[in-house]
Amino acid sequence: MAEPSWLEKKIAENAQAGESQPWTLDLSKPSVARVYDYLLGGHNYFEVDRAAADALNAKYDNGATEVCVTNRRALQRAVRYLAAEAGIRQFIDIGSGLPTQENVHEIAHQLDPTARVVYVDKDPIVLAHGRALLADNRTTSVAQADATDPDSILDSPDTTDLVDLDKPWAVLMASVLHHLTDSEDPAGVTRRLIERMPSGSYLFTVNLLREDHPQADAQLEAEVVSQVGSGYMRTWDQLRAYYEGLEMVEPGLVYANEWRPTDPTKAEGPWATVLVAGLGKKP
């Protein structure tokens, strides 16, 4: 039998101590954070999450796994670029997900152990897990907040205790804006973040694209939304709008595998044209 996950152990510990969970768990529905963790080979998921991920993979030729792995690798390359080449020492990772291998702070700390990282996610399990993992870490924090309210993220003490907002910072939004509906106005969210950035700051995003892959249609979107609750594909023009007022760092807004690849053969996966990444710099 597999070793129980951190999540299962924590729930068992709380039950033994007669304590209720510090979060509300609805096990009838998958959570994006837990489905993503499962697809990346993590252990913090429940049966409902596994079933949703497996159903998508079965229907779409392992596309869910490919998209998640592609996304995570692009994020890691972006953090490496920002820390090593752009000199960024402050990161705000919105929709950060459950801690996995090679987290943002681990990459940033390889270059500078004093680099600051604020993880933000709306899923309470991310908060509980992150706080347990980062309890002794003075350069990293984790906050529960919603991406749709950038001011509440930037003004929260979780952020301001670590990040000097008057000095350049990078916002990372990897595979989170496509979980916002049109009425939640993802372009408005990035516009507000960009307004608040000082010159020399960066925005990195990765998003689902509806235009290029032959199967990236309304049916696929409906399937993703029905399995995991959200996941909206957008057009190149909609994705470009996230960067208004920024200068794009080479190679611009491109398929995620082609964003500063370290292993170009990865670009050949069958789902390579459904995920787009880009990094913009505030002049």
Ligand SMILES: C[S@@+](CC[C@H](N)C(=O)[O-])C[C@H]1O[C@@H](n2cnc3c(N)ncnc32)[C@H](O)[C@@H]1O
């Ligand atoms: C696919 S995961 C991506 C995790 C991480 N950014 C990465 O690229 O490895 C998406 C994450 O966004 C979070 N999320 C979705 N909608 C959100 C919102 N409105 N505000 C904050 N987090 C959100 C989910 O809980 C999940 O953890």
